Amino acid sequence: MGPSMAPAHKNTDNSLEEKGKVPSRGRPPVIDSARLLAVAREVFLERGIRATTLEVAERAGVSEGVLFHRFKSKEGLFAAAMNFDAEEAPRRLHDALNDIEALEVHEGLVKLATALLEIGRIALPIMMMSWSNPRLSGETPFDKKRAKYREFLKGFGAYLERKMDEGKLRRLDAEVLARTLIGSVHHYAMTRTLMEADEVLIPEGMFVRGLVDVLLNGAVSEREGASPGRLPRRTSTG
Secondary structure, three states: OOOHHHOOOHHHHHHHHHOOOOOOOOOOOOOOHHHHHHHHHHHHHHHHHHHHHHHHHHHHHOOHHHHHHHHHOOOHHHHHHHOOOOOHHHHHHHHHHHOOOOOOOHHHHHHHHHHHHHHHHHHHHHHHHHOOOOOOOOOOHHHHHHHHHHHHHHHHHHHHHHHHOOOOOOOOHHHHHHHHHHHHHHHHHHHHHHOOOOOOOOOHHHHHHHHHHHHHHHOOOOOOOOOOOOOOOOOOOO
């Protein structure tokens, strides 16, 4: 039998694979977690909490199953992508409160409100995702932190009480004042989270200064005088 009579079927599989008729038996390409998180962060910054895991998966070139295998849930993916540690949030709140102790009241409250907005930028979307998609156990990453947040509220109220004792603020209900600032900041953060990127929103710095100005003009004692930094009228363009 000459060379021309050699069996022709030995390379059939290879030739078919080269032509695309037989699927490759190799493993699908693997994307590392760092790359996945970079893509997820990009998508979340563009779309906010409206972004879906499918959008992230498609941009990363993987299946949704890969995301859920590594990060368990959308809020888990969001927290990892935005580098948010739920254990750290209460500590950051208490640190922010400690940082304002030696400052003048107006400056201190502006700094505290700004810190609350920074924490809320990531924490609030995670909380909203947890509330809208409760786990079977009903537990969210914040369930075990409630006591620490209550401690923060109590500490903030105590700070305001001390300022009242020093004559910096007129005597009123410290918890009401604390909740007024916290609630206003929360409302702003919630609005910022829900609005589209191109919708008009009062700039963060202007909001914080205006909020503190409103609070202190009604809370500062007469002998201390009006709070500094009274704001000019905002134009229609924001």
